[in-house]
Amino acid sequence: MKHRRAETDGDFYVSPTSDRRQRVKNVRTPFTVVIIFLSILTACSNNTLAVQGWRSPTDEELKSGWRNESDNRYTTVKGDFNGDGVIDEATLLARTDGSGFGIFVRLSRGDRSYEIYSLDEISDPKMISTMGIKKAPPGIYKTVCGKNYIDCQKGEPSEIHIKNEAIEYFKFESAGSLFYWDAASNSFKRIWISD
Ligand SMILES: [Ca+2]
Numbered sequence: 598m599k600h601r602r603a604e605t606d607g608d609f610y611v612s613p614t615s616d617r618r619q620r621v622k623n624v625r626t627p628f629t630v631v632i633i634f635l636s637i638l639t640a641c642s643n644n645t646l647a648v649q650g651w652r653s654p655t656d657e658e659l660k661s662g663w664r665n666e667s668d669n670r671y672t673t674v675k676g677d678f679n680g681d682g683v684i685d686e687a688t689l690l691a692r693t694d695g696s697g698f699g700i701f702v703r704l705s706r707g708d709r710s711y712e713i714y715s716l717d718e719i720s721d722p723k724m725i726s727t728m729g730i731k732k733a734p735p736g737i738y739k740t741v742c743g744k745n746y747i748d749c750q751k752g753e754p755s756e757i758h759i760k761n762e763a764i765e766y767f768k769f770e771s772a773g774s775l776f777y778w779d780a781a782s783n784s785f786k787r788i789w790i791s792d
Pocket residue numbers: 676677678679680681682683684685704705
């Protein structure tokens with residue numbers, strides 16, 4: 598049986614630290630490079646992922662019982678996403694003005710500096726109660742079309758080999774996708790693995 602693709606908040610914006618918002622990408626496409634470079638941190642002394650205009654989720658936002666199975670309530674993933682031997686971090690953050698939430702990554706860049714990437718943003722703040730992230734190990738993953746949930750579109754693979762640790766981004770009991778580092782394009786990519 599065919600299924601609908603996951604509902605996500607389609608458009609998102611680069612540089613939440615700036616008032617100059619810029620529409621950059623629609624993430625409804627099934628196999629898309631979606632990651633937007635935000636800034637370079639030249640110092641690595643600060644090990645926390647902090648983005649101006651964003652905050653950590655509150656206990657109230659994370660109170661759902663399904664999060665009890667995770668020590669960090671499915672808000673943080675630590676792993677070496679780009680395979681350089683340095684641990685990176687993905688974090689669920691909410692906008693301080695209450696207008697939404699998103700996923701950010703602090704990625705090591707080999708020269709002891711870090712880059713911050715925005716992986717996704719959803720403008721409905723209530724949806725944060727249903728969204729989480731967890732680590733995905735390296736391996737071969739079938740895509741939603743590889744599982745015959747939907748037809749593969751032109752250029753869309755039925756499976757993909759992910760070489761480093763990755764980030765599974767999911768809606769509780771619903772859709773899931775993977776964000777993984779693609780060395781060839783020097784960026785993160787996203788692929789849907791369930792629907
Ligand atoms: Ca790394």
